[in-house]
Amino acid sequence: AQSVTQLGSHVSVSEGALVLLRCNYSSSVPPYLFWYVQYPNQGLQLLLKYTSAATLVKGINGFEAEFKKSETSFHLTKPSAHMSDAAEYFCAVKPPGGSYIPTFGRGTSLIVHP
């Protein structure tokens, strides 16, 4: 069984401030982990992924995430928020292997104040 928990349905930051979106996972085997972003009226798009290589993963638009096995976490960060980062962010988990389906969290809405 696999699942993800995203703490906080909404996160509000000021422009230029640090962004931290939390994701904790549960998986019976070492997982693949993903962050997707959904801008208003658009489809989900992949921000970054962890597939058992480097634990610190860098993605698009200055985002990065660190896989911490001891904490079962994969939190998403960005040093300095931009107005254009306002969107819905989803964490997803999938065990390796083609027969497994990615499971998504409930999402966190990032609000950026000027």
Added chain:
Amino acid sequence: GAGVSQTPSNKVTEKGKYVELRCDPISGHTALYWYRQSLGQGPEFLIYFQGTGAADDSGLPNDRFFAVRPEGSVSTLKIQRTERGDSAVYLCASSLASNTGELFFGEGSRLTVL
């Protein structure tokens, strides 16, 4: 087109009617997924195709829901005797290979059942 295309983008129907939602994946992508996203929730898995066959349909909520992919490309999600609780955004995603877990999403079909 370059991305995953879903039609219609919006569908309003009456309770009890039959609905079809279409997904045209990225050319060459063998894996195709249907998810459902309700307001304030993350994508919820419905069904996964590898080629023409449904490799996993464990997420279909009941026998009113059915999906096909007869030629291994375009897929249609079919909902019979629609109910108000079926109202949601239906997301389609495709992937070059199912074991990567990296999904490319369409913009979704918003279904409203009155």
